[in-house]
Amino acid sequence: MSVEGKVGIGFRRDFATNFLNSDVLKPGFVEFAPENWIGMGGYWRKKLEAVVEKYPILCHSLSMSIGSPDDLDMNYLKDIKQFLDDVNCQMYSFHLSFAKCDNAHLYELLPIPFTEDAANHVAEKIKRVQDFLNRPVGIENSSYYATAIPEMEEVEFINKVIEKADCKMLLDVNNVYVNAFNHKYDAKKFINDLPLEKVLYIHMAGHLQVNEDTIIDTHGEPIIDPVFDLFEWTIAKMKPVPVLLERDFNIPKLAELQGEVSQLQGIVNKVWQTVEK
Amino acid sequence: MKLKDTTYKAYSGIAKYCRTGDSKHIKDLELRQDRMPHYRRLVFNITKNTLKQAYPITFKLFNNAQWEEVVDDYFKNHNAQEYRIWLMPKEFYEYVVEKKYAKKYNMPFLNDLLLFEWIEIEVHTMEDEIFPKIKKEGDIWNDILILMPEYRLLQLEYPVHIKQTKEITAADKGNYFLFSYRTLENKSVKFMDLSILFAFCIEQIEEGNTLKDIVKQFFTLTNSEFNNEIKEKTESFIKGLIQKEVVLGFK
Numbered sequence: 001m002s003v004e005g006k007v008g009i010g011f012r013r014d015f016a017t018n019f020l021n022s023d024v025l026k027p028g029f030v031e032f033a034p035e036n037w038i039g040m041g042g043y044w045r046k047k048l049e050a051v052v053e054k055y056p057i058l059c060h061s062l063s064m065s066i067g068s069p070d071d072l073d074m075n076y077l078k079d080i081k082q083f084l085d086d087v088n089c090q091m092y093s094f095h096l097s098f099a100k101c102d103n104a105h106l107y108e109l110l111p112i113p114f115t116e117d118a119a120n121h122v123a124e125k126i127k128r129v130q131d132f133l134n135r136p137v138g139i140e141n142s143s144y145y146a147t148a149i150p151e152m153e154e155v156e157f158i159n160k161v162i163e164k165a166d167c168k169m170l171l172d173v174n175n176v177y178v179n180a181f182n183h184k185y186d187a188k189k190f191i192n193d194l195p196l197e198k199v200l201y202i203h204m205a206g207h208l209q210v211n212e213d214t215i216i217d218t219h220g221e222p223i224i225d226p227v228f229d230l231f232e233w234t235i236a237k238m239k240p241v242p243v244l245l246e247r248d249f250n251i252p253k254l255a256e257l258q259g260e261v262s263q264l265q266g267i268v269n270k271v272w273q274t275v276e277k
Numbered sequence: 278m279k280l281k282d283t284t285y286k287a288y289s290g291i292a293k294y295c296r297t298g299d300s301k302h303i304k305d306l307e308l309r310q311d312r313m314p315h316y317r318r319l320v321f322n323i324t325k326n327t328l329k330q331a332y333p334i335t336f337k338l339f340n341n342a343q344w345e346e347v348v349d350d351y352f353k354n355h356n357a358q359e360y361r362i363w364l365m366p367k368e369f370y371e372y373v374v375e376k377k378y379a380k381k382y383n384m385p386f387l388n389d390l391l392l393f394e395w396i397e398i399e400v401h402t403m404e405d406e407i408f409p410k411i412k413k414e415g416d417i418w419n420d421i422l423i424l425m426p427e428y429r430l431l432q433l434e435y436p437v438h439i440k441q442t443k444e445i446t447a448a449d450k451g452n453y454f455l456f457s458y459r460t461l462e463n464k465s466v467k468f469m470d471l472s473i474l475f476a477f478c479i480e481q482i483e484e485g486n487t488l489k490d491i492v493k494q495f496f497t498l499t500n501s502e503f504n505n506e507i508k509e510k511t512e513s514f515i516k517g518l519i520q521k522e523v524v525l526g527f528k
């Protein structure tokens with residue numbers, strides 16, 4: 001089943017049972033974080049299998065830590081490869097950030113220094129990941145609150161990495177909005193400067209403004225209107241790709257989630273209908 | 278690594294700051310210092326919340342200062358190796374044992390309590406096992422019994438699985454056996470407190486011995502007397518296991 005132009009949902013255990021036992025939430029595909037499922041049996045394995053049976057699957061890794069100074073963890077990559085095969089994963093992505101350093105996992109997305117040597121280092125690792133997995137990967141523009149010793153702008157860094165690694169991009173429109181606000185740049189200009197033809201799929205999410213100059217990318221709130229607007233403006237510049245709604249905290253009733261999925265699908269249909277026909 | 282030293286130091290400084298909350302690690306870095314506490318909070322909360330969810334009884338048992346201290350020490354000093362965050366709490370358990378917090382906090386049962394809480398997660402999430410072929414009919418005493426493979430058998434020093442922690446005293450120290458398994462019906466986790474005889478039965482059934490031989494061996498080893506009452510109790514224990522689908526059948 002094709003996922004282009006479809007709106008999907010990031011799978012959470014919090015809503016798994018309701019989701020599978022009703023047809024309130026009707027995504028066009030489902031995204032899994034492999035790390036939450038690899039090596040898990042029992043009750044949750046059954047749920048996972050039920051989802052895989054019913055929906056096309058995309059995967060998004062949490063622990064790749066591609067930006068890390070540490071080398072790739074080959075055992076981890078083996079597990080990922082197996083999982084992607086097991087769930088018949090159609091597209092695979094991870095963040096352009098680091099979550100492990102000095103041989104310790106931190107389980108959060110930390111900002112890569114936007115330097116020339118870091119760009120080369122990351123690009124080389126991405127290449128090795130693509131070779132090993134034998135599939136293209138999408139690199140997500142991460143939200144960040146501070147970056148150390150920057151030698152270049154974020155957009156230049158992303159472009160450099162994608163070009164050198166010859167990989168795809170996962171465009172998180174909310175992250176662009178959050179970063180543009182936090183670092184005071186123009187979101188539309190930023191998006192215009194991205195390699196939009198390389199976008200594998202899109203992430204959409206909500207965020208939380210914590211003070212007058214800082215937004216935290218929480219994935220715990222509904223998407224706000226300006227992010228919907230930026231999304232509509234962005235996809236008009238692109239060919240149809242899958243669009244994913246991320247909601248990781250404060251998970252609302254399924255009907256409310258479906259409301260957001262429908263709103264996104266409405267925009268997608270409006271903008272991409274001519275392309276699809 | 279082809280990273281410049283300054284770049285590596287930026288990475289490492291950010292990571293160290295997030296793990297310790299000590300701004301000395303980032304003070305020389307060119308970055309928005311005022312935003313860094315968000316990272317420290319986000320990073321630390323992930324580990325703290327994961328541990329709180331994994332160990333709810335331990336969390337309640339500790340006072341705030343103890344909980345903050347042990348989690349802070351762990352996060353600062355232990356290099357988490359597990360890429361799956363839901364398995365990370367096992368490393369916390371091992372850390373607490375190794376660093377002897379049970380002694381420090383005068384909670385001799387602490388290690389057992391953490392293990393008890395951990396085993397529930399482990400049994401609930403452990404990978405599916407292949408179930409062996411069995412015969413439905415057989416003789417409890419003379420045929421080899423087959424156990425369902427999705428279980429753990431633990432030996433504990435303190436009765437953390439049957440008593441409230443505040444009621445456990447030094448006098449409770451002894452040998453306790455905890456059997457935990459995942460039900461076939463809905464894959465939920467169940468616990469059973471076992472006597473030493475029944476724990477021995479489980480262990481020896483797994484080894485492929487018949488109940489008759491197991492019991493004989495037990496009473497020889499313990500130099501005690503096998504009687505009708507024990508025989509009846511053992512039989513009803515095994516019948517209970519069959520009913521619970523812990524014993525699947527016969528070889």
Ligand SMILES: [Fe+2]
Nearest residue numbers: 140172203246
């Ligand atoms: Fe995202």
